[in-house]
Amino acid sequence: MTINDKKGRHETVVPAIELVNISKAFGAVQANKDISIRVMPGTIHGIIGENGAGKSTLMSILYGYYKADKGEIFIKGSQTSIPDSQAAISAGIGMVFQHFKLVQNFTVLENIILGVEDGAMLRPSLAKARKSLTELAKEYELNVDPDANIEDLSVGHQQRVEILKALYRQANILILDEPTGVLTPAEANQLFRILHRLRDEGKTILLITHKLREIMNITETVSVMRRGEIVATVPTSQTSPEALAELMVGRKVLLRVDKKPAKPGAKILDVKNLRVVDEVGIERLKGVDFHVRSGEVLGIAGVAGNGQSELLAVLGGYQKATGTVKINEKPIEVGSASQGQSRRANGLSHVPEDRQQEGLIMEFTAWENSVFGYHHDAGIQNGIFMNNAAIRNEAQAKIERFDIRPPDPRLKARNFSGGNQQKIVLAREIERDPEILLVGQPTRGVDIGAIEFIHRQIMTLRDKGKAVLLVSVELDEVLSLSDRIAVMFDGNIMGERLASETDEKELGLLMAGVKTGTN
Amino acid sequence: MQKIPQWADVVLVPLISLLLAAIISALVIIAIGQDPIEAVKLMVIGALGSTYGWGYTLYYATNFIFTGLAVSVAFHAKLFNIGGEGQAMIGGLGVAIAALYIPWPHWSIALLGCTCSAAIFGALWGYLPAILQAKRGSHIVITTIMFNFIAAGLLNYVLVNVMRPPASMDPATASFPPATHLPTLHDLLMPLGINFSRTTPANITFLIAFLAAVFVWLLIWKTRLGYSIRSFGQSGSAAKYAGINPVKITVITMLISGGLAGMMSINTTMGEAERLILNAPEGAGFIGIAVALMGRSHPLGVVLASLLFGFLYQGGAELAMWMAIPRELIVVIQALVILFTGALDNMVRLPINALLTIIQKSGDAK
Numbered sequence: 028m029t030i031n032d033k034k035g036r037h038e039t040v041v042p043a044i045e046l047v048n049i050s051k052a053f054g055a056v057q058a059n060k061d062i063s064i065r066v067m068p069g070t071i072h073g074i075i076g077e078n079g080a081g082k083s084t085l086m087s088i089l090y091g092y093y094k095a096d097k098g099e100i101f102i103k104g105s106q107t108s109i110p111d112s113q114a115a116i117s118a119g120i121g122m123v124f125q126h127f128k129l130v131q132n133f134t135v136l137e138n139i140i141l142g143v144e145d146g147a148m149l150r151p152s153l154a155k156a157r158k159s160l161t162e163l164a165k166e167y168e169l170n171v172d173p174d175a176n177i178e179d180l181s182v183g184h185q186q187r188v189e190i191l192k193a194l195y196r197q198a199n200i201l202i203l204d205e206p207t208g209v210l211t212p213a214e215a216n217q218l219f220r221i222l223h224r225l226r227d228e229g230k231t232i233l234l235i236t237h238k239l240r241e242i243m244n245i246t247e248t249v250s251v252m253r254r255g256e257i258v259a260t261v262p263t264s265q266t267s268p269e270a271l272a273e274l275m276v277g278r279k280v281l282l283r284v285d286k287k288p289a290k291p292g293a294k295i296l297d298v299k300n301l302r303v304v305d306e307v308g309i310e311r312l313k314g315v316d317f318h319v320r321s322g323e324v325l326g327i328a329g330v331a332g333n334g335q336s337e338l339l340a341v342l343g344g345y346q347k348a349t350g351t352v353k354i355n356e357k358p359i360e361v362g363s364a365s366q367g368q369s370r371r372a373n374g375l376s377h378v379p380e381d382r383q384q385e386g387l388i389m390e391f392t393a394w395e396n397s398v399f400g401y402h403h404d405a406g407i408q409n410g411i412f413m414n415n416a417a418i419r420n421e422a423q424a425k426i427e428r429f430d431i432r433p434p435d436p437r438l439k440a441r442n443f444s445g446g447n448q449q450k451i452v453l454a455r456e457i458e459r460d461p462e463i464l465l466v467g468q469p470t471r472g473v474d475i476g477a478i479e480f481i482h483r484q485i486m487t488l489r490d491k492g493k494a495v496l497l498v499s500v501e502l503d504e505v506l507s508l509s510d511r512i513a514v515m516f517d518g519n520i521m522g523e524r525l526a527s528e529t530d531e532k533e534l535g536l537l538m539a540g541v542k543t544g545t546n
Numbered sequence: 547m548q549k550i551p552q553w554a555d556v557v558l559v560p561l562i563s564l565l566l567a568a569i570i571s572a573l574v575i576i577a578i579g580q581d582p583i584e585a586v587k588l589m590v591i592g593a594l595g596s597t598y599g600w601g602y603t604l605y606y607a608t609n610f611i612f613t614g615l616a617v618s619v620a621f622h623a624k625l626f627n628i629g630g631e632g633q634a635m636i637g638g639l640g641v642a643i644a645a646l647y648i649p650w651p652h653w654s655i656a657l658l659g660c661t662c663s664a665a666i667f668g669a670l671w672g673y674l675p676a677i678l679q680a681k682r683g684s685h686i687v688i689t690t691i692m693f694n695f696i697a698a699g700l701l702n703y704v705l706v707n708v709m710r711p712p713a714s715m716d717p718a719t720a721s722f723p724p725a726t727h728l729p730t731l732h733d734l735l736m737p738l739g740i741n742f743s744r745t746t747p748a749n750i751t752f753l754i755a756f757l758a759a760v761f762v763w764l765l766i767w768k769t770r771l772g773y774s775i776r777s778f779g780q781s782g783s784a785a786k787y788a789g790i791n792p793v794k795i796t797v798i799t800m801l802i803s804g805g806l807a808g809m810m811s812i813n814t815t816m817g818e819a820e821r822l823i824l825n826a827p828e829g830a831g832f833i834g835i836a837v838a839l840m841g842r843s844h845p846l847g848v849v850l851a852s853l854l855f856g857f858l859y860q861g862g863a864e865l866a867m868w869m870a871i872p873r874e875l876i877v878v879i880q881a882l883v884i885l886f887t888g889a890l891d892n893m894v895r896l897p898i899n900a901l902l903t904i905i906q907k908s909g910d911a912k
Contacts, residue, residue: 365790371789
């Protein structure tokens, strides 16, 4: 088949990638259904969709990790079968994964030739790679020190190495899976510049993301996926974030948070000179000070891995630290790592960053999870036994109040979608009516519909006069929910701003560790 | 992925595994020139055909229930307690000390006291590996195996040098006083008009094993402690978040596990031998691992698997006695059962799962 038999279109250009009726099912789940896309060469094509919409499955098919049940793949007009990633590479497809596939203690050069060495001795391959790396760096502004160890590079530079790896393998088509998830706004902008440059040099880029703003900023065409299907492919210039969100979810979505003016009261949480040294002796928190008042949300912004997780763990009572933490003027124990029960008794609730590793027991039912952490409460005991019937009934009621689906408390946590799992955690923590709520990454891996609901719950709690500490790597989320924003970098708080008086640019600089102006 | 129905999970899969083990065993028996049908007949009659056979089957099953429960409890906290054997040996020491040095007025009080003593000694032997695991990170699989050897050595020393009656040449304690002798199933069933074989070792401990199974069921699924144990086993990081102290849970779980393994020695030492001998558990601590695997760490499953292994032990002994099948082959058959029901579980489970999904799908399509 050639492109000429396609009716209704009159391009003379052959698409770089054309997928025709790709379908893939896992058991009863139809992950991809009759997907047809054409990606034109020399463009940036975005694929957007919620978690579980089938984006990753589609990319895995394109990169040879999965085999499609039916459908055809055309690369530059010729039908290509991609049984494994070697075939994808020789078809000119390069993939940059969300989680990099780099050997940490190898140098950049060694990583680049890994798997494509020409012969038993490394020296000629390394020399060849060094030469071509210099050329690539010049051509695409992809500057990386070829002799640096990966572990010494910043995340943004590691990502460049991934891109270089693909280019070194002669990739003409680059697939990037959620590439900005781990980058600061500045690093993300640099990445976008590189992508533009690559596009101008004739490369084709397929960008997978759930961030509407990225799609609007850098793509030429966008395809929206919902429940395994492509629901629309439109030129980016002819659409809007609201329209895309509606296509993704299938109904109208409120993208802005409805925020009433804050009425901050007394200091509920007061943290002074908090320091954490981890088990290998690295200082993760380097003397952090802040406070949270009743009726306000303090947002902690920052790139993942700058001490936010440790901060939540200390406040949640399962990480040793030094310094003082007061709840309602009363000092609490921070020198021991098993204070979870006493924290809860002090009116602190915690929605942890990772619901699958921390917030829930995936193999427990929803009703068992509904008291997780509170299983010692007097109210749910029946003599020496737990009152399981009462817990089940209460869980059923919570499921209805939080619209958790499917509404069955006997289902295991792992059988719920990400958004509904998060609602199970949220229902448990918010319904305790805590004095202070810690929330980590409340909407990570949660679909847009549920995000709206979760944000509303957090704002309701704040308007009831509770203190909320919000940690998120999504800058948009921090900006729209918080009253004050503290930015963490390398275990320190770089600065604190009022949400109404700052913007993404200023916060982005702080996130990169650059001190700006005064508080 | 469709979920496999519960009946298939707990009944169908183990049955098919057993059948496969039986088929291969039959092939091996044919290969050495014997008749497998004859062998099966002999095993069934030998183990279940008389109250004598039942007496031995239940006696073995009692041992396996205790050690199987011990492994199960630990397994709910994802602790792999391989030390049931050693914990049972030291439990036996607890029984012997209590039975010999305390003047018990009646067997019932003696049973209570000796059970406590057995549990405490067994728990102590589980405590040390638990502390090493929880505080120092020494892997519990390694330490519990090591502690089996230490237990054997310790018992050897105690029996030869301390507790052996001076005139005896046998590395064993003196016989326990008559007031500590437990009623056998013969004694218990006589008032009901059932003439149970007088010569078998099955005794009242069988009922205690049942009580222990009920206790474990309540503990694991109905109490806060069981909830904490299961949480810790399913996800250490989540347990930390919930304020569950990992050191405390590890130690408490191993105390319970060791205690259960120790209680096994009531059956062997107080019920059967009526004195403490070397190597009293005879490998029951290890069979407990297979029993727990096959019973999916559920007390009911453990009881059923224990009965099966009791049958295999007694039936196997009969085979060795009456057919030209060597003793070693019996071990092979038992090993095949362990292999198929424990280690190769997924080999059967996954195809069955796929098959049921297909059946369900075609059912839905109609």
